[in-house]
Amino acid sequence: MRRFPCWHQLAPGTAILLLVLLLVGCATQTRSLLTSATDTLPRRVELTSVPFFPQERYQCGPAALAMSLTAAGIPIAPDALVPQVYVPAREGSLQPEMLASGRRNGALSMTIAPRLDALLAEIAAGTPVIVLQNLSLPLAPLWHYAVAVGYDLDRAEIVLRSGTTEREVMALSTFEHTWARGGYWAMITVPVDRLPATVDQAAATKALVAFEKSAKPDRARAAYHTALQRWPDGLSLLLGYGNAAYAQGDREAAVVAFRRATTLDPNSAPAFNNLATVLAELGQTEPAIQAAERAVAIGGPWHGEAMATLESIRAKKRDAR
């Protein structure tokens, strides 16, 4: 109430008008989307195959995530996700945990750009989108996760799986208000063989590295492989691919990836360091020492690691004599 110190002095009509104005505002993204030529977006899309799990009290996070994961080919029930994302004292689920839980269940999870056109483009590409809405006003927030599964540009509507409603049709402008009050936060979960339509290389790399951290090596490798199809020159992606292949026990594939990384960026100490390590394990001691020396020469923040690698390969060579 501090924002309106004179609330009680206002005439009721003015007060209600103010409240209405506050609620209406202007849905700028919706307006520009509807007025501009959007030849890239189909006029109407609805992903009818996305399942519906009605939420229990406070459990819209697990329900939304379960719908998204199941649509990505990872069948899971909301109940199984409650221990992974629900925070009892907050009576809800928090965004970092929603993302982490998506990965924990074998999907790549990432946020998308905070724009309505990106949201609709993902739906048009066949990916349902989990959105965070504040259905109430900032002074009494009511946070809610729903899954956007369709839209109709001609009718200016969006279709959501929301709460206990399987097909909630909401005016696009109303949705934009509730989504704006949720900070335009939206996430998707996709299987490792598919990359989201709107994601950029930096965001994809971030999501993949996070995925590699907890995924099985073969899954991580498959995910990097998918990303390398779109960005063949992604250095971090190549290094990730090499590391995942190595973790899987496929040293030959790791060498190929690290070699390519060293040609892409001849000043990448981690690429030379990891190449040296794998070559040494394959018994190719001389090329391994050369690569390790190059890593040491590049130095920088990885000087210590490179020195350790070089030393261990030299020691191995001495032992072999």
Added chain:
Amino acid sequence: MISTIKRLFVCTLVAAFSFVGFTQTVQAAMIGTEQIVAAENAKQNQARISAALERPDVIAQLEQFGVSKADAQARVAVMTDEEAAMLAEQIDTLPAGGDVLGALLLVFFVLLVTDILGLTKVFPFTRSIR
């Protein structure tokens, strides 16, 4: 009897230490993708580096907020440093998506109560207690 226990103890220790030694050599030789990318990003964002230190904090916080210890550990284990840091700093302020019911009712009630208290006069049907 005692010598058997001793021998068992020593064997366990030897096994444990040789395993520790093994993992350390492997880790010293390979540089992980997360480290590489984190080092690149560190130029732009210093905060991420220290986030690894905050993980026990996050587990404790989740427990305080009603999550069981085992669940909290499993949850924090899959988080990135950035996510762990975000949760550590904002667990009580991040929007917690939860429900679809109640808010409009709450606003209605707040205004109703303030009306009744005589602080507001939004609804024509209310009469102030004063």
